[in-house]
Every structure is written in C-alpha cells, then in structure tokens.
Amino acid sequence: MFSYRITFDGSLRDLAMIEFLSLINTYGASVNMQEIKYKTFLVDSNIPLEAIFLRSALITRAERILGSDPWNIDWNKLFNSFSTDSNNIALTYRIEKIEPNCKIGIKDIDAAIRSTIPNVRVSMTYPQIVLCVRKIQKHDFICQPLKTGRDYCLERQLKYRPYAPSAAMDSLLSRALVNLSHLLPNEIFLDPFCGTGSLLIEAAFMGLKTFGSDINPQHVRASRMLLEYYNVQATVRIADARDLPFEDNFIDGIATDPPYGLSSSTYGESLYRLYEKFLGEGYRVLKDSRFLVTCFTPNIPVTELAKSIGFEVLDVITMRVHSKLTRLIGILRS
Ligand SMILES: C[S@@+](CC[C@H](N)C(=O)[O-])C[C@H]1O[C@@H](n2cnc3c(N)ncnc32)[C@H](O)[C@@H]1O
CATH class of the missing domain: 3.30.2130.30 (VC0802-like)
Structure with missing residues (x-):
C-alpha cells in the first residue's frame, strides 16, 4: 500500500x-x-x-x-x-x-x-x-x-511564451485536457484544432505520440515554432477538422479546443455544423472505447450531437471563464 x-x-x-x-x-x-x-x-x-x-x-x-x-x-x-x-x-x-x-x-x-x-x-x-x-x-x-x-507546466504559461495570441490556451488547462483523454506514454494523441499548439506541447512533454492539425497555415507554423522552442516533437499539418487526414481507428485519444465563434474564426461554417462534422470525424478516426475531450459553449448542443453520432457522454464540466464566456468540457467515449 x-x-x-x-x-x-x-x-x-x-x-x-x-x-x-x-x-x-x-x-x-x-x-x-x-x-x-x-x-x-x-x-x-x-x-x-x-x-x-x-x-x-x-x-x-x-x-x-x-x-x-x-x-x-x-x-x-x-x-x-x-x-x-x-x-x-x-x-x-x-x-x-x-x-x-x-x-x-x-x-x-x-x-x-x-x-x-x-x-x-x-x-x-x-x-x-x-x-x-x-x-x-x-x-x-x-x-x-x-x-x-504543475511544477514544470507553470514555466510554459502563456506569459512566458514568445508567441501567444488571445485564443491560445493556458498551459495548465491544456495539460489537464490532455490528461482527460486517458492516454499512456507512446499512445497516439490528436488535437485537430491545434491553433498555436498549447495542447500539443503538453502532450509531447508527457511522452505521447502527438499529432496536431489546424485549418490556418499561420497557426500550424506557430505550433511548429513553439514545439521547436520547447524542444519537443509532434507532427503538425494543415487540415480541416471536418475532413481529417487519418485512417479510421488510428487515434488513441483526442483533446481539443475548437472555435467558439468569439476570438477565433470558424471560416464561414456555422458552429453547429462545424461541431457536428468534427465529432463525426473524431468518431471515425478514434479507436473503439477511446476518449474525445472537447471544449464548447452552452449554445452548442454537443451532448446531443455526440450521442447521435454514437459517443457515450461521460461527463460535462462547467468553467466560468469571464462574464461573456462559460466554457464546458465534454468527456466522450467512442
Ligand atoms: C480556440 S482556437 C485553438 C487554440 C489552441 N488551443 C491554442 O492554444 O492556440 C481554435 C482553432 O481552430 C481553428 N479552426 C477553425 N476552423 C477549423 C477547421 N474547420 N478545421 C481545423 N481548424 C479549424 C482555428 O484556426 C483556431 O486555430
């Protein structure tokens, strides 16, 4: 004991x-x-x-x-x-x-x-x-x-990064989200809305085989630059989360922070359709009984969407970010 x-x-x-x-x-x-x-x-x-x-x-x-x-x-x-x-x-x-x-x-x-x-x-x-x-x-x-x-993660807070746009996620929350995806070292992690790579950096530090993608080439470049800055490895590519460039059942776990339609763009797609298509793709690329962890806002019916796709909804955690933004974190299992 x-x-x-x-x-x-x-x-x-x-x-x-x-x-x-x-x-x-x-x-x-x-x-x-x-x-x-x-x-x-x-x-x-x-x-x-x-x-x-x-x-x-x-x-x-x-x-x-x-x-x-x-x-x-x-x-x-x-x-x-x-x-x-x-x-x-x-x-x-x-x-x-x-x-x-x-x-x-x-x-x-x-x-x-x-x-x-x-x-x-x-x-x-x-x-x-x-x-x-x-x-x-x-x-x-x-x-x-x-x-x-936490002792190490605090050193990677946004205030110490060479580049951190307003939509970038804090290192502690990024690390916690990756941990909710239930992965052991060497398992395959994906963030399909990786932005500037906050989750990728934490996943890579934890020894996961880390993949990231984003529709915006500038964000993909920023992710690569920051991964190099922290001297950790991940494969990052330009890709649309509505059409992921991975085979079926390839990924062991997903954690991500998609746009909420506030400071980061959805590139013309309605939030509802974006989440619907991304969750469908997430379900396709994930192995069976594996976890997809996604942030969302209360105006998107993610739990209903997830259930209709075939996910089991295990938990939804509420976090009040500021007066205009409540962030929900959905923990789904394929
Ligand atoms: C909230 S930000 C992610 C921030 C990221 N966690 C970070 O720490 O920098 C959302 C990201 O989704 C990307 N995005 C929007 N629509 C997308 C799509 N259809 N496919 C992939 N990425 C998309 C945006 O370019 C943006 O980088």
Missing part, C-alpha cells in the same frame, strides 16, 4: 478531481480517497502514484506519507531510489518544514537517517530528498514532498 496526501487547485477543484481520477483510471490504479480538509485528500493506492503526479496539472502539492516513527522507515530504500552512481557518493537531504505541535523533531529524523546511511549529508540548497513533518488527523507523519507536472 502506498499512502499520499494531495492538494488540488482550489479554483478548478472539480476539474482537478476529474483530471486525477482520469489518470488513476489510465494507469490502472485502485485508490481510496478521503477528504481531510477542503481540497486536501489522503489517498491510499495499490501502486505508486509518482508517475501520475508528474502528469498532473492541477495537483498543487503531493506528498508521500513515509511513516510516523523515523526508526521504522526504510531510509535505505528511499535514498537508494535517488542514487545515480555505484560509488556510494554521499546522498543529500533537507527537512523542509515541521508543522507546529508535532512531536517528531529534526534531531530524531537526522539520527534515524544517519544510523542507516552513514555518508548522507544535509544540503539546504540542492537536496536530493526533501522531507517534512505533518500532523494528519491528530498524528505526526514524516512525509516526502514530490514533484508534480
């Missing part, structure tokens, strides 16, 4: 929860979750969840719960998992924080670690392992804060 304490992005709590559950499903984990305070959960899992945390955009903090007695924790196993050489060079750690009123102190943890790993040392600047002590449901626990996908 592997135990964790995780905190979700409060402003996108529902989406964050669905992103996490999609990843749990994708990786075949079986978990027990208990909310211990608003947006913070204890999670017990049958498999390690580190790979899932590295995928997630909307988990703001993840910690592995190591145990409550420093003398009962397998420090060798933990430090060995970080060791990159066989010459037994000293490993480094730092105790980041001890919550108020905890009985476990720095000296207890130091003594227990040094008794098992003699050449270990403390590094305040670049420790390999960071630890903290928390009170969880009235008991003290030594925890190990873990990296999340």
Whole structure:
C-alpha cells in the first residue's frame, strides 16, 4: 500500500478531481480517497502514484506519507531510489518544514537517517530528498514532498511564451485536457484544432505520440515554432477538422479546443455544423472505447450531437471563464 496526501487547485477543484481520477483510471490504479480538509485528500493506492503526479496539472502539492516513527522507515530504500552512481557518493537531504505541535523533531529524523546511511549529508540548497513533518488527523507523519507536472507546466504559461495570441490556451488547462483523454506514454494523441499548439506541447512533454492539425497555415507554423522552442516533437499539418487526414481507428485519444465563434474564426461554417462534422470525424478516426475531450459553449448542443453520432457522454464540466464566456468540457467515449 502506498499512502499520499494531495492538494488540488482550489479554483478548478472539480476539474482537478476529474483530471486525477482520469489518470488513476489510465494507469490502472485502485485508490481510496478521503477528504481531510477542503481540497486536501489522503489517498491510499495499490501502486505508486509518482508517475501520475508528474502528469498532473492541477495537483498543487503531493506528498508521500513515509511513516510516523523515523526508526521504522526504510531510509535505505528511499535514498537508494535517488542514487545515480555505484560509488556510494554521499546522498543529500533537507527537512523542509515541521508543522507546529508535532512531536517528531529534526534531531530524531537526522539520527534515524544517519544510523542507516552513514555518508548522507544535509544540503539546504540542492537536496536530493526533501522531507517534512505533518500532523494528519491528530498524528505526526514524516512525509516526502514530490514533484508534480504543475511544477514544470507553470514555466510554459502563456506569459512566458514568445508567441501567444488571445485564443491560445493556458498551459495548465491544456495539460489537464490532455490528461482527460486517458492516454499512456507512446499512445497516439490528436488535437485537430491545434491553433498555436498549447495542447500539443503538453502532450509531447508527457511522452505521447502527438499529432496536431489546424485549418490556418499561420497557426500550424506557430505550433511548429513553439514545439521547436520547447524542444519537443509532434507532427503538425494543415487540415480541416471536418475532413481529417487519418485512417479510421488510428487515434488513441483526442483533446481539443475548437472555435467558439468569439476570438477565433470558424471560416464561414456555422458552429453547429462545424461541431457536428468534427465529432463525426473524431468518431471515425478514434479507436473503439477511446476518449474525445472537447471544449464548447452552452449554445452548442454537443451532448446531443455526440450521442447521435454514437459517443457515450461521460461527463460535462462547467468553467466560468469571464462574464461573456462559460466554457464546458465534454468527456466522450467512442
Ligand atoms: C480556440 S482556437 C485553438 C487554440 C489552441 N488551443 C491554442 O492554444 O492556440 C481554435 C482553432 O481552430 C481553428 N479552426 C477553425 N476552423 C477549423 C477547421 N474547420 N478545421 C481545423 N481548424 C479549424 C482555428 O484556426 C483556431 O486555430
């Protein structure tokens, strides 16, 4: 059993929860979750969840719960998992924080670690392992804060990009949408309205075989430029989402942000017809029982359209973007 304490992005709590559950499903984990305070959960899992945390955009903090007695924790196993050489060079750690009123102190943890790993040392600047002590449901626990996908994704926010038009999607939301498409590394991902490639960049960073297309050649050029800027690989081409250049049953998962008829053009097509044709094409190119995740606005009856094409509608998440725009996210299965 592997135990964790995780905190979700409060402003996108529902989406964050669905992103996490999609990843749990994708990786075949079986978990027990208990909310211990608003947006913070204890999670017990049958498999390690580190790979899932590295995928997630909307988990703001993840910690592995190591145990409550420093003398009962397998420090060798933990430090060995970080060791990159066989010459037994000293490993480094730092105790980041001890919550108020905890009985476990720095000296207890130091003594227990040094008794098992003699050449270990403390590094305040670049420790390999960071630890903290928390009170969880009235008991003290030594925890190990873990990296999340969010830590890296924030570096790719629109404000840091060399090119970001107004319709471009934020990196955190892009990553969450890709995760809703339930794909494992090396599976085939498609964004058929890729614009400047926000979803493609995140998909490629997560090790998916990434394909993108857009009707606008300028956007295709921008996508290629940004993928190169971030040094990740994807195949991007000019194509109409109403007539996708892929064979039937070729794609493992789709996530996309089509035009809403506001800041990005539909090139003369009515929104209804555009979604109808794109969903039909999505259904054709997707393998069986795979996911298509699409943004839309409330004035487009996407759920009815999707059902009439043959999709199962699994969920629709509502996000208020600003006073004039509510974005819905539909999770469909072929
Ligand atoms: C909301 S934007 C996508 C933004 C993108 N996610 C990004 O971060 O840059 C919608 C995109 O759909 C494209 N588009 C509109 N009609 C299309 C069609 N029929 N086929 C393919 N792309 C189309 C537009 O050129 C635009 O780039």
